[in-house]
Amino acid sequence: MISLLDIRARIADGTLSAADAVRAARERIAARDPAIGAVLRTAPETAAVPERGPLAGIAVGIKDIIDTADMATECGSSIHAGWRPRADAAVVSRLRALGAVPLAKTATTAFAGLDPAATVNPRDPGHTPGGSSSGSAAAVAAGMLPLALGTQTGGSVIRPAAFCGIAAIKPSFRLLPTVGVKTFSWALDTVGLFGASVADIAHALALIAERPGIEAPAPERPRLALCLQDFAGSADADALAALDRAARAAERAGASVRDLVLPEPFARAWAAHPTVQDFEARQALAWEYAEHRDALPPVLRGQLDRAQDLTAADYDAARREAHRARRLLKELFSDVDAILTVSSVGRAPKGLGSTGDARFNRLWTLMGVPCVSVPVPGDGLPLGVQVIARFGDDGRALAVARMIEEALGRA
Numbered sequence: 001m002i003s004l005l006d007i008r009a010r011i012a013d014g015t016l017s018a019a020d021a022v023r024a025a026r027e028r029i030a031a032r033d034p035a036i037g038a039v040l041r042t043a044p045e046t047a048a049v050p051e052r053g054p055l056a057g058i059a060v061g062i063k064d065i066i067d068t069a070d071m072a073t074e075c076g077s078s079i080h081a082g083w084r085p086r087a088d089a090a091v092v093s094r095l096r097a098l099g100a101v102p103l104a105k106t107a108t109t110a111f112a113g114l115d116p117a118a119t120v121n122p123r124d125p126g127h128t129p130g131g132s133s134s135g136s137a138a139a140v141a142a143g144m145l146p147l148a149l150g151t152q153t154g155g156s157v158i159r160p161a162a163f164c165g166i167a168a169i170k171p172s173f174r175l176l177p178t179v180g181v182k183t184f185s186w187a188l189d190t191v192g193l194f195g196a197s198v199a200d201i202a203h204a205l206a207l208i209a210e211r212p213g214i215e216a217p218a219p220e221r222p223r224l225a226l227c228l229q230d231f232a233g234s235a236d237a238d239a240l241a242a243l244d245r246a247a248r249a250a251e252r253a254g255a256s257v258r259d260l261v262l263p264e265p266f267a268r269a270w271a272a273h274p275t276v277q278d279f280e281a282r283q284a285l286a287w288e289y290a291e292h293r294d295a296l297p298p299v300l301r302g303q304l305d306r307a308q309d310l311t312a313a314d315y316d317a318a319r320r321e322a323h324r325a326r327r328l329l330k331e332l333f334s335d336v337d338a339i340l341t342v343s344s345v346g347r348a349p350k351g352l353g354s355t356g357d358a359r360f361n362r363l364w365t366l367m368g369v370p371c372v373s374v375p376v377p378g379d380g381l382p383l384g385v386q387v388i389a390r391f392g393d394d395g396r397a398l399a400v401a402r403m404i405e406e407a408l409g410r411a
Helices: 004-012 018-035 090-097 134-141 158-164 198-208 237-252 264-284 286-295 298-307 312-335 362-367 394-410
Strands: 039-042 059-063 101-106 147-152 167-170 190-195 223-227 256-260 338-342 371-376 383-388
Touching: 004 018, 004 198, 018 039, 018 059, 018 101, 039 134, 059 134, 090 101, 090 198, 101 134, 134 147, 134 158, 134 190, 147 198, 158 167, 158 190, 158 371, 158 383, 167 198, 167 394, 190 198, 198 371, 198 394, 223 237, 237 256, 237 338, 237 371, 237 383, 237 394, 264 286, 264 298, 264 312, 264 362, 286 298, 312 362, 338 394, 371 394, 383 394
Parallel strands: 059 101, 059 147, 223 256, 223 338
Antiparallel strands: 039 101, 147 190, 167 190, 167 371, 338 383, 371 383
C-alpha cells in the first residue's frame, strides 16, 4: 500500500515532485487494475497537478456516485451511462483546493446498493472486496492510490475496508458534505475515507473537514467498551478472535477494557434502520424506478419493490426509535471514550455474488457516530475491528484506533 503521509514527506523534503507522485499513481493503475477492476476511468492526462497545497501530489479515488466535472459519474448503472456533471461535488472541490488530484472514478455497486460490482478483492480475487465502495477499498489495498472516497449508508465503508485489510473512517454524520453525491438515504448517507493507515486517514480528514484538532493524541488511559451487538447475531469465530486480539493490544497500550451490553432500545433502532433507509431510497431513486425499473439490478429492484409498501407512519416510527437510541448512546459515552466491536461478520465471503453482510455496521450509521476500521494482522484474508466514539468526536475515534493499530503492529 502507498502511504499518503510518506508521499507528503517526500514532497516536502524535495525527493519527489507532486507531478511525479500523480504520474506514479497512473502507472500503478495501468499495471495493477486490469486484474482487479477497481478503477472505471481516470482524469485526462492533461489535468493540472498542483505543486502546492497540503495534499499536493495525492491522487484520490472518487466513488462513482460522487460528481466530478472532468469525469463521468455513472452510479454503477447503465441508466446513467456517460453522464457528465457540470460541477464537482463539494468534497471533490475541497480536495482540489487542498492540491489533491481526483485521479480515478472507482467502481461502486449500482446506486450504492447491494448488487455486486465486478471488482475483486486484491488479497484474493476469488473473494468479494465488499461494497458498496468496492473500487475505493480495492484501489487503496492494491497500492494504486493513497486515498479514496467512499460512502456508507449501511456498512459500505467499514466493511470493504475490513475485507481488504486497510484503514477507513465513516465520520460523524454530515462532517463531510454530501452535496453532489447521488442520494440513497439522506438521513444515513455519509462520505468516508480509505487509506493505508489510521494516521493517513486522520491527516486527510483533518484537512478536508478543516478541523486540525482531528489529529489528536489518544487519552493516556482510554476507557474502552467491548461490544458484541448480540441482537445482530453472532460474528464468526475468526472475527471474534480478532476483536479479542485488538482488545488485548489496547490493554497493553494502557487502555482499560470492559464489556458493554447494549440495552433494548438499541436493538429496536437496529431493526428500524432498513425502514429509514428504504423509505428514503424509494424517493431518492423514484425517477430511476419509474422510468427504468427493468434496468435496475435484481436486488435493488426487489428492495425498491418492497419499499413501495412502506408508509410515512412506518418511517416516522423508525425515526423515533433512532432518536431514542441516540439520546441513550450519548449517556453511555459519559464514562466511555470509545466502543470496540467487529467491523464485519468475518472475512470476505468467497465468490463475487455478494458484497457481505452489514449487520454489525448499520446501527452505528443510524446513530451518526464516527467509526474507524482498523486492520488486525494475521494469516489468511484480512479482518478488522471498528472503533466508535461519540457524535462529533472523530478525533478521539481516530486516536484510539491509531493506538490499537500501533499496538497490534508491535505484537
